[in-house]
Amino acid sequence: MKKLLLSLILITLALFSVACSGKSGDAKDAEGETKHIKIGVSGTDTRVWDHVAEKAKKEGIEIEVVTFSDYVLPNTALAEGELDANSFQTVAYFDEFIKDQKLDLVPIATTIIAPMAIYSEKYKDVSEIPDGSTIAVPNDESNMGRALLLLQEAGLIKLPEDFNGLGSLEVIKENPKNLKIEPVVAAQTPRVLPDVAASVINNGVAVDAGFSPTEDSMMHENETATPYINIIAVRAEDKDNETLKKVAELYQSEDTKKFIEKEYKGNQIPTFVPLEKIGW
Incomplete structure (x- = not known):
């Protein structure tokens, strides 16, 4: 009877652990490195991130793309730990938003510019x-x-x-x-x-x-319009996370650059510049 009770307690704890794993960053290996990550985007066009996700699989990284219909929730969800990263906003918008909302977020890479x-x-x-x-x-x-x-x-x-x-x-x-x-x-x-x-x-x-x-x-x-370059953002505590850095590297690869150029025909321009160039 005691063994049965103990087994039930262990099963309950296990189920509780699984239920709590919905938040980002919980699926980690023994080294603490995130292997399953959630990336928030605005809108329904996920072509680039679907492309990056396919490449990430070969690196043992599973990317889940989460879509939002506005420009506020992707940042608040990231700050609250519901996402590991987001990719939808310009430097100018990001800087103003985190200042106004007092969010501890940082960019880890630049992505594209949608040129005016x-x-x-x-x-x-x-x-x-x-x-x-x-x-x-x-x-x-x-x-x-x-x-x-x-x-x-x-x-x-x-x-x-x-x-x-x-x-x-x-x-x-x-x-x-x-x-x-x-x-x-x-x-x-x-x-x-x-x-x-x-x-x-x-x-x-x-x-x-x-x-x-x-x-x-x-x-x-072009890339000289630095305030309007889009970025990948993460929580400040995760800026050195190796998995997230690897995802940024995959995005900024020559292969992804060619994919964006072919897919968007100039409506989005790959703009991979150092963070120092955008004021970070």
Whole structure:
């Protein structure tokens, strides 16, 4: 009877242990290295991570991709231990979010940039844009700021050295061509193309409108647009986790780079730069 009671207690404890293993980081080997990891992404497009997961299997790493429908939960779920990593956000968004929410998260690798670009139905090069003409930009602060930075990179305007990335017409320091910068709802930026000299269009909006930033634009962001590079983030305590570092390495491989280029045809650009370059 005592043996039976002891057996029941041991079985109960075992079942309790399994039930509690739903959180990330619990499936570890004897060395403490995570072999099954959960990575959070936003949206339903998991093509790149499915590709990386296939490669990870050969390394003895099982990747579970968890999808979210917003840009908040992937970070809070990571901070609370429901995920081992996430991959969905730009450096600018990440820095602001962890500051506001006081989360102890860090990036361990860069991934891609979904480039904002300048499009025109009238001109092929930004140098052809005439004095006094109109350029449309998204009207929300974040995307307008990003658009203004791109216009500065194009040599059309100049912003203050301490520009904080939040857009408004007042921040334009120099406008040698006396361009009229016209803020419009982001979704309308492709539709106003017939009426303006050029329009600065978000990647997602441009793709939905049938444009490719690398094939159809006058100019698009590249790896110099460091605030808008996407990252893989983890909890600070896991920044040296060998398994997570290996996953980052697999993402930043030449094979994955070619997969992204072939699959997205310029709508996403592999951007593997050192963390120091993004301020970390």
